[in-house]
Amino acid sequence: LxxxxxxxxxxxxxxxxxxxxxxxxxxxxxxxxxxxxxxxxxxxxxxxxxxxxxxxxxxxxKGPQTGVCGATADQIVARNFLEMVAQGMAPHIEHAREVALTLLETAEGKAPYEIKNPEKLINIASRLGLTVDGKEIEEVAKDVALKALESFQQQYGILPWLEMNANQKTLARWKELNIIPANAHQELTVAINRVTMGSDADPVNLLLGVMRLGITDGYAGLHLSTDLQDVLFGTPGLVKSKYRLGVIKEKMVNISVHGHIPMLADKVVEWAEKLEDEAKAVGAEGINVFGICCSANEVLMRKGIPVATNFASQEAPILTGAVEAMAVDIQCVMPSLPTVSNDYHTEVITSLPYSKIPGASHIEFTPAKADEVAQAVVRKGIANFGKRDPEKMQIPPEIVDAYAGFSTEQIVEALKNVNPEDPLKPLVDNIKAGNILGVVALVGCTNPRVKQDWANVEMAKELLKHNVMVVATGCSAHSLGKFGLLSSEGLEYCGDGLKQVLTAVGQANGMEALPSVLHMGSCVDNSRIADLVSALADYIGVEAKDLPVAGSTPEIMNPKALAIGAYFLAHGVDVHVGIMPPIGGSELVTNVLTGSKEEHELTTDGLFGGKVIYEKDPIEAAHVVIERIKQKRAELFG
Ligand code: BF8
Known part of the structure; x- marks a missing residue:
């Protein structure tokens, strides 16, 4: 090709x-x-x-239609799918648990982080029903961290972050279906237990198990991670940054952060600033930190750190011959990186004891040792600057401006400048009036099976053209950033109604216009999108399932995106996928997930109000999503 x-x-x-x-x-x-x-x-x-x-x-x-034990295609497909979603959920809940432990150690003075957002901490503590009056902030942080850790141990009841956030009507529906999770570790063990040989063989029950995992993923994984990260690292606000491989700087020590959990990435950024003089001492102009994948999103959203690229081309920065170190933690890190770096001078540095790669250096990270490890990473980068081979250096020059930092809080702040008393009103009024047809969350990955960035970008453009407001996270957001859609440049693709709204809100905030797509963060920050949708639903007095909103992941790669999809689906939000998950071998499973309630009684559409839409062509997909949005609009507004 x-x-x-x-x-x-x-x-x-x-x-x-x-x-x-x-x-x-x-x-x-x-x-x-x-x-x-x-x-x-x-x-x-x-x-x-x-x-x-x-x-x-x-x-x-043709041929055998059951396995040796008698398992049918429906049973095999449903079990495999449940296992895949569990595999997608585990990284999110482990992410959340590690952040909770970091908050605990910070509160106890054992880890070198600060409580950057005490207001959010107090707000969370109050919503959890914890006492805050008369307590030192560290004490509150410890209480919240311990409450968070209950998400992994309590045997009865409801996940604390679920109880704190969920819509009561939606919760009642889940209760009726018996899919309320009590603790994330238990959900994971039960999921693996139910798919073992000779256990759950009811495909529909297994699919309800998928929804249960989706709920767990959303509340014990995504929400918990975002909330506690905002407490530790600050809630994102508007930042300006840059995209594409041109963010790698010829005359600087270039260090990449890559992976997901922000504890190391944040510290690398901090120490890169502090050790600038050491870089100058070896002849560099300074230290340039840039990001790949979701580590990039974490430090982009909070610190405006530039982004080189996303998942499918994560090897490309090494190929420039100008990257001194790549510090990785976990998830979406290709094991090929050290092999590729064999031919260049980049040092790939792994940091977690359960995520090593042969050929990489390893510096073991713990929250307590964060400063030490980050310094070591930055110093390795500085030491490697002199090892460059000028013959192999080639940095593609293209750079694109982008805005990020659209946390739910930032979006509400921006809307307050339009209507201080009732910030959501302008948004809801414009949705009702049809200036905004609906909202689509463009999420997920890039995948070498799809032309990189193409499906994400085309999907976004087609939606924008039809006045659908687009918010984005993960590697999808990176795709859009690379092509000008995270700046007002992208307004040229928007329909008139949407363009007017983005311009008016932008101007109320001292900008020419808002970007055509709002970047809401990393994949765990899909919780922010859920918060925005919940806020809109509460405002109108309906549930998320009733709103003209949808999720779309045109270039899905990681099963984590399936777990997020199950979370959206459990709320009755449609999920478009550009690559079919491995369910096609079962008509029953396919029908339950992708069928409309009018066609089959027992579908996720019938039970929850949302369905999976599979369409690999992004333009076609946009139109299927738009039709569903119109249908939901008609039901909501008449
Ligand atoms: O969690 S979007 S390729 S980097 S899985 Fe991975 Fe997919 Fe990128 Fe972030 Ni999300």
Missing amino acids: SVEDLTIDTGVQQMILKSRDEGVKTAFDRNSEIGARCTFGELGVCCKRCLAGPCRILPGG
């Missing part, structure tokens, strides 16, 4: 060509080499639950 077929990012195209010249393989090459995917795997009909198998069901009714 030509590079134009692999990615629309011209800088990445240049790096793929360079890698080929230099005999280095990237994910794009490996994707072509893998070729057509295994049909059984794609359809979800391969069962590896026991040593009597693996068994696989032949599609189309």
